[in-house]
Amino acid sequence: MPTECDILVIGGGPAGSTAAALLAERGRDVVLLEKEHHPRFHIGESLLPLNTAIFDRLGVRDQVADIGTHKPGAEFVSDDIGKAVQFSFAHGLDKRFTSSWQVPRAQLDQILFQTAAQRGARTQEGTKVTKFTPGAANGRAAVEAVGPDGTVQHFAPRYVLDASGRDTFMANRSGSKQSNKQNNTAAVYAHFRGVERRSGEHEGYISVHLAEDGWFWLIPLPDDIMSVGFVGNASAFKGRTGTSRDLLTQRIGAAPTVHDRMRHAEMVSD
Numbered sequence: 001m002p003t004e005c006d007i008l009v010i011g012g013g014p015a016g017s018t019a020a021a022l023l024a025e026r027g028r029d030v031v032l033l034e035k036e037h038h039p040r041f042h043i044g045e046s047l048l049p050l051n052t053a054i055f056d057r058l059g060v061r062d063q064v065a066d067i068g069t070h071k072p073g074a075e076f077v078s079d080d081i082g083k084a085v086q087f088s089f090a091h092g093l094d095k096r097f098t099s100s101w102q103v104p105r106a107q108l109d110q111i112l113f114q115t116a117a118q119r120g121a122r123t124q125e126g127t128k129v130t131k132f133t134p135g136a137a138n139g140r141a142a143v144e145a146v147g148p149d150g151t152v153q154h155f156a157p158r159y160v161l162d163a164s165g166r167d168t169f170m171a172n173r174s175g176s177k178q179s180n181k182q183n184n185t186a187a188v189y190a191h192f193r194g195v196e197r198r199s200g201e202h203e204g205y206i207s208v209h210l211a212e213d214g215w216f217w218l219i220p221l222p223d224d225i226m227s228v229g230f231v232g233n234a235s236a237f238k239g240r241t242g243t244s245r246d247l248l249t250q251r252i253g254a255a256p257t258v259h260d261r262m263r264h265a266e267m268v269s270d
């Protein structure tokens with residue numbers, strides 16, 4: 001017999017775990033399936049002030065603050081002329097939330113997943129949803145998932161919420177996925193130690209360095225880690241050879257304002 005539930009959530013990233021927690025809190029019978037095991041690496045480390053409202057709703061603000069660096073604003077640096085301009089969130093229109101955090105996503109996503117379980121969602125890690133059939137029987141969908149030991153599990157939810165992120169589980173299967181030709185970018189990134197950090201009131205700011213054919217993020221994380229990534233359109237990557245690590249190293253070398261901050265840096269991620 002399939003496991004019945006009100007809502008089956010595909011994916012235990014921030015969206016899926018938040019939805020599962022809030023639905024379970026309202027008395028819904030929720031199953032949350034995540035194909036990986038937390039904590040697991042994920043990109044997307046620099047949060048925005050309005051995330052705080054969601055963390056408050058989930059009751060996890062202090063936990064997020066504990067794992068992150070305080071982020072009071074953002075700076076934009078021109079690689080061309082070497083000048084920078086800073087924007088403090090304190091000058092934003094909404095004065096309720098004037099700062100945010102930068103977090104290792106492995107830890108943030110684990111906190112949110114655990115919160116979903118604490119609110120009553122039935123959570124499973126290492127469980128990949130492989131098949132979804134809408135309106136199978138009794139007004140319920142049929143969902144198949146493969147658990148950690150390889151066994152196929154069957155679910156019969158009233159609703160299915162696709163929070164599979166970049167995997168776009170349902171859009172792939174329904175053929176409804178469309179690419180945006182105007183925004184055809186890709187990114188290479190890594191974690192480093194020993195990158196020059198900003199000081200004083202700009203400590204904790206995310207730095208966005210604008211280069212000729214793309215831009216870099218420098219996101220200060222705890223423990224002297226700096227997340228560094230380069231985002232470029234197709235032309236920035238065309239004809240390149242080597243690993244993504246080589247490519248990132250080349251791009252850093254070609255961007256004076258980034259290279260200058262990374263003279264003594266050491267890559268600490270794979």
Ligand SMILES: Cc1cc2nc3c(=O)[nH]c(=O)nc-3n(C[C@H](O)[C@H](O)[C@H](O)COP(=O)(O)OP(=O)(O)OC[C@H]3O[C@@H](n4cnc5c(N)ncnc54)[C@H](O)[C@@H]3O)c2cc1C
Pocket residue numbers: 010011012013014015016033034035036042043044045046047048127128129130163164165166167169187229
């Ligand atoms: C290069 C880059 C840099 C970024 N930087 C930032 C940033 O600085 N700040 C920011 O706010 N955002 C950033 N983002 C965006 C951010 O990563 C996403 O908005 C965020 O992760 C989306 O959360 P989500 O829960 O929707 O999806 P995800 O975080 O991708 O979570 C989806 C989850 O679903 C699971 N899953 C997928 N398929 C299945 C399946 N079939 N069965 C079970 N589980 C499944 C995955 O394992 C994953 O855990 C960045 C994105 C990119 C690509």
